[in-house]
Amino acid sequence: MIVRERLTIDQIHSMYASGETTPSEVCRQTLERIDAGNGRLNALLCVTRESALARAAAMDAGIGEAITRKPLAGIPVVVKDNLCTAGIPTTCGSRMLEHYLPPYTATAVRRLLDAGAVLVGKANLDEYAMGGSTENSAFGPARNPWNEDYVPGGSSGGSAVAVAAGFVPVSLGSDTGGSIRQPASFCGLVGLKPTYGRVSRYGLVAFASSLDQIGPFSWNVRDSARVLGVIAGHDPHDSTSAAEPVGDYLSGLDGDLRGVRIGIPAECFAEGLDDEVRAAVESGIARLTARGAEIVEVSLPHMKYVIAVYYIIATAEASSNLARFDGVRYGFRADQARTLSELYRRTRDLGFGDEVKRRIMLGTFVLSSGYYDAYYEKAQRVRSMLVDDFAAAFAKCDAIITPTAPTPPFRIGEKSDHPLALYLGDIYTVTINLAGLPAINLPCGMSASGLPIGMQLIGNHFDEARLLRIASAAEQL
Amino acid sequence: MREGWEAVIGLEVHAQLNTSSKIFCGCSTVFGREANENTCPVCLGLPGALPVLNRQAVERAGKAALALNLRINRESIFARKNYFYPDLPKGYQISQYDRPFSESGTVEILTSERDEAGRPTEWVLKCFGITRAHIEEDAGKSVHDIGHPEKSHVDLNRAGTPLLEIVSEPDFRSSWEAYDYVNFLRRTLQYVDVCDGNMEEGNLRCDANVSVRRRGAERLGTRVEIKNVNSLRFLQKAIDYEIDRQIIEIESGGRIVQETRLWSDRENRTYTMRTKEDAHDYRYFPDPDLPPLEVSDEWVERLSSGLPELPEARRQRLMKQFDLSVEDASTLTSQRELADYYEGVVTASGNPRAAANWILSELLRELRLAAIGITRCRISAADLGAMIRLIDNGTISGKTAKDLFVEMFATGATPDEIVERKGLVQITDTGEIERVIDETIAANPKQVEGYRSGKTSLIGFFVGQVMKVTGGKANPQAVNEILKKKLG
Numbered sequence: 001m002i003v004r005e006r007l008t009i010d011q012i013h014s015m016y017a018s019g020e021t022t023p024s025e026v027c028r029q030t031l032e033r034i035d036a037g038n039g040r041l042n043a044l045l046c047v048t049r050e051s052a053l054a055r056a057a058a059m060d061a062g063i064g065e066a067i068t069r070k071p072l073a074g075i076p077v078v079v080k081d082n083l084c085t086a087g088i089p090t091t092c093g094s095r096m097l098e099h100y101l102p103p104y105t106a107t108a109v110r111r112l113l114d115a116g117a118v119l120v121g122k123a124n125l126d127e128y129a130m131g132g133s134t135e136n137s138a139f140g141p142a143r144n145p146w147n148e149d150y151v152p153g154g155s156s157g158g159s160a161v162a163v164a165a166g167f168v169p170v171s172l173g174s175d176t177g178g179s180i181r182q183p184a185s186f187c188g189l190v191g192l193k194p195t196y197g198r199v200s201r202y203g204l205v206a207f208a209s210s211l212d213q214i215g216p217f218s219w220n221v222r223d224s225a226r227v228l229g230v231i232a233g234h235d236p237h238d239s240t241s242a243a244e245p246v247g248d249y250l251s252g253l254d255g256d257l258r259g260v261r262i263g264i265p266a267e268c269f270a271e272g273l274d275d276e277v278r279a280a281v282e283s284g285i286a287r288l289t290a291r292g293a294e295i296v297e298v299s300l301p302h303m304k305y306v307i308a309v310y311y312i313i314a315t316a317e318a319s320s321n322l323a324r325f326d327g328v329r330y331g332f333r334a335d336q337a338r339t340l341s342e343l344y345r346r347t348r349d350l351g352f353g354d355e356v357k358r359r360i361m362l363g364t365f366v367l368s369s370g371y372y373d374a375y376y377e378k379a380q381r382v383r384s385m386l387v388d389d390f391a392a393a394f395a396k397c398d399a400i401i402t403p404t405a406p407t408p409p410f411r412i413g414e415k416s417d418h419p420l421a422l423y424l425g426d427i428y429t430v431t432i433n434l435a436g437l438p439a440i441n442l443p444c445g446m447s448a449s450g451l452p453i454g455m456q457l458i459g460n461h462f463d464e465a466r467l468l469r470i471a472s473a474a475e476q477l
Numbered sequence: 478m479r480e481g482w483e484a485v486i487g488l489e490v491h492a493q494l495n496t497s498s499k500i501f502c503g504c505s506t507v508f509g510r511e512a513n514e515n516t517c518p519v520c521l522g523l524p525g526a527l528p529v530l531n532r533q534a535v536e537r538a539g540k541a542a543l544a545l546n547l548r549i550n551r552e553s554i555f556a557r558k559n560y561f562y563p564d565l566p567k568g569y570q571i572s573q574y575d576r577p578f579s580e581s582g583t584v585e586i587l588t589s590e591r592d593e594a595g596r597p598t599e600w601v602l603k604c605f606g607i608t609r610a611h612i613e614e615d616a617g618k619s620v621h622d623i624g625h626p627e628k629s630h631v632d633l634n635r636a637g638t639p640l641l642e643i644v645s646e647p648d649f650r651s652s653w654e655a656y657d658y659v660n661f662l663r664r665t666l667q668y669v670d671v672c673d674g675n676m677e678e679g680n681l682r683c684d685a686n687v688s689v690r691r692r693g694a695e696r697l698g699t700r701v702e703i704k705n706v707n708s709l710r711f712l713q714k715a716i717d718y719e720i721d722r723q724i725i726e727i728e729s730g731g732r733i734v735q736e737t738r739l740w741s742d743r744e745n746r747t748y749t750m751r752t753k754e755d756a757h758d759y760r761y762f763p764d765p766d767l768p769p770l771e772v773s774d775e776w777v778e779r780l781s782s783g784l785p786e787l788p789e790a791r792r793q794r795l796m797k798q799f800d801l802s803v804e805d806a807s808t809l810t811s812q813r814e815l816a817d818y819y820e821g822v823v824t825a826s827g828n829p830r831a832a833a834n835w836i837l838s839e840l841l842r843e844l845r846l847a848a849i850g851i852t853r854c855r856i857s858a859a860d861l862g863a864m865i866r867l868i869d870n871g872t873i874s875g876k877t878a879k880d881l882f883v884e885m886f887a888t889g890a891t892p893d894e895i896v897e898r899k900g901l902v903q904i905t906d907t908g909e910i911e912r913v914i915d916e917t918i919a920a921n922p923k924q925v926e927g928y929r930s931g932k933t934s935l936i937g938f939f940v941g942q943v944m945k946v947t948g949g950k951a952n953p954q955a956v957n958e959i960l961k962k963k964l965g
């Protein structure tokens with residue numbers, strides 16, 4: 001096991017304040033840890049060594065003052081490799097974009113940099129964020145630092161590993177159906193998916209546009225809250241980003257849970273839930289009540305449809321979003337194509353991996369004439385019922401707890417031939433994307449084999465401040 | 478059309494909205510730049526880029542919809558139309574599908590069949606339905622044959638230009654009705670200043686759906702789509718060709734296949750582009766990157782109150798108010814600026830007939846020769862009106878006016894200025910004219926004799942002489958009368 005000391009932003013900033021260390025020093029140590037661990041863990045697809053060192057060095061002189069102005073001054077970070085970074089490869093874990101250099105930087109990354117962060121690398125992922133294990137990367141799977149035979153979860157597996165292995169204190173992932181929360185759960189981290197629209201998607205290579213959100217990984221709630229405060233807020237480049245003001249996510253993080261009502265949906269503790277996970281989540285809930293939280297029963301009657309609904313909507317959008325990868329303007333192009341349609345077919349056949357092709361085909365099918373009403377249209381109707389379910393539930397409580405994943409981490413290769421089994425593992429997380437709600441993974445126990453288990457705390461729309469306060473109180477235990 | 482047959486025609490017109498920037502990004506829409514100069518991550522369809530709606534495009538679409546009597550939906554939805562083509566950078570076009578920007582309009586326009594020589598036979602007012610007009614983005618252009626026989630190029634400068642697609646009901650029964658309708662659309666869109674309306678440059682493009690059936694039949698025949706016709710005249714010819722082709726096909730025992738055909742203006746015929754078997758399934762679905770487009774009652778109200786008088790209404794008003802023919806009124810209202818000009822001249826001159834004549838015969842010819850539009854004309858409406866008044870009150874002769882007009886057109890000087898400077902005021906003082914006539918008669922005894930012996934055509938000679946002496950300023954009517962009297 002190579003899980004390191006749990007780096008936090010506050011630790012680093014206090015060392016900067018006392019003059020104990022400098023951004024250059026922190027950056028060098030970060031690169032050393034990456035050099036030592038990344039070969040085995042395959043968390044990072046690209047390390048931006050020179051630019052990171054140069055940027056850190058430029059901060060050395062004024063760092064004592066910078067930390068009072070910039071929330072991430074001198075903090076090394078990595079971002080998932082589906083976030084565009086100008087002049088730095090952005091591969092999406094795909095052969096299709098192996099040599100692609102974007103000309104612009106994603107808004108969320110831009111905001112991290114503006115807040116003083118030092119980008120040290122781009123994190124491995126399932127190809128185009130499609131998967132739950134990071135085994136679907138064209139550049140090899142990432143490994144779980146708690147046990148390298150196990151998957152770190154996915155699709156933001158590399159971003160989770162980079163924090164869990166102690167490379168960096170915080171990282172960014174993207175979450176379409178659980179791709180931040182599930183790897184956070186598998187790696188023992190805090191992982192936050194904000195409300196849909198809270199963080200700009202501009203520069204995030206789209207998987208499913210109505211579900212995608214960018215969010216942070218960290219060891220504690222406080223660091224995720226800090227990163228959220230940096231990346232959240234309206235962006236004129238993203239019409240779906242919300243005008244809703246950004247809250248003060250750092251204040252009141254150490255309070256207790258008196259008067260807080262926690263909803264427990266029975267549907268999420270029924271069949272299919274692993275016993276170890278159930279026990280860990282129940283102990284997590286028990287610790288919340290010990291701190292004064294009140295438990296209320298809530299109901300999510302449409303839970304049984306969510307996997308079907310999610311895989312219809314997400315693949316439909318993906319089939320359209322990935323149409324632009326056609327070999328015409330950028331990225332991979334198959335040679336020796338004699339006709340236009342051969343160019344398309346060969347480029348996409350050779351450029352995309354199996355899971356991506358599977359989802360494009362599924363999505364193309366559900367949107368086809370004659371099937372649209374039965375699949376896509378109906379899925380949208382169920383989606384709005386699910387939104388209503390949550391609205392009813394939040395009338396009775398402040399936050400809802402479910403497991404994050406129905407099982408502890410699994411072995412690399414264990415489910416590779418069973419896409420449906422993998423899809424079923426998304427049940428608790430996809431629900432939240434469909435409803436557009438914010439949710440956070442909190443570690444709540446360990447499996448018998450020594451791997452982390454997490455629980456999912458769900459908040460109401462744009463209620464991240466309260467969600468983070470409750471999560472923070474819960475982690476004090 | 479052949480006896481016993483009826484054609485059914487529907488039209489889809491794509492009008493580029495004349496905004497300064499593209500519909501979903503800030504790139505310029507200026508025509509004629511280097512290939513791919515007007516592009517950015519959004520209109521190049523780069524990974525991660527997102528569309529943001531240009532409100533100026535919505536405003537233009539709103540004006541167009543109101544001018545075409547369409548109902549504007551308070552909420553409309555952008556949808557993705559999915560298909561692969563090299564000049565379609567995202568692999569889908571952002572358009573609208575089952576909830577378009579505007580719907581359900583009827584327009585009443587003057588239309589006429591034409592005789593062999595292309596002259597209108599009889600103008601009648603007819604109503605045509607417009608199903609919908611929705612907002613979408615234009616694609617780029619594929620460029621072939623520039624140096625590489627085996628390579629094609631893509632220019633995305635046009636990609637993302639805002640379009641309004643105007644879909645008619647299948648209400649047209651002849652190619653000339655279609656012609657008059659598209660012409661009407663073009664004029665209307667130009668009037669409200671939302672589209673430049675130039676078919677040759679592609680900022681107005683037209684597809685026609687054509688089918689035929691036996692007269693009296695209820696059921697529609699199989700329709701054929703004619704795509705990408707780049708002039709009004711070709712549209713009319715393509716439809717006529719297609720109607721004939723279909724009737725001949727059916728009469729000779731064949732049947733019509735549903736297909737898309739293209740017009741070849743070189744061969745004067747349509748030919749197959751693709752049949753129904755290779756028709757696309759566009760897999761439309763709401764674009765998750767764009768929220769529903771909402772417009773308020775106040776917004777619609779504001780647009781509506783800002784609309785100018787529309788060309789069809791104006792044409793009919795001018796015909797009634799100033800007693801103009803359909804053709805004259807049509808020409809004068811073909812452009813909003815020209816109609817404004819005409820009404821300006823009428824106001825300044827008080828003579829609608831003369832105003833129409835001067836504009837239609839003299840001014841338009843000069844503008845054409847100078848290759849400029851009415852907006853760049855150096856004669857103001859007030860000056861042309863003043864000139865007509867000078868003729869009407871006898872200050873200058875019609876002949877002088879023609880010279881005056883040419884100078885005004887060239888220099889932009891006012892008629893009073895030129896008349897003053899050149900002393901062009903017509904001599905109406907009969908004493909003065911009599912004096913000149915007396916001198917002329919005295920100086921030309923032979924001609925006087927000839928006239929008196931019956932060669933009355935010699936009157937022209939005397940008029941000419943008098944005019945020569947007076948520098949053309951003598952009132953010709955007065956000259957004639959006095960001459961006749963004196964020559965006896």
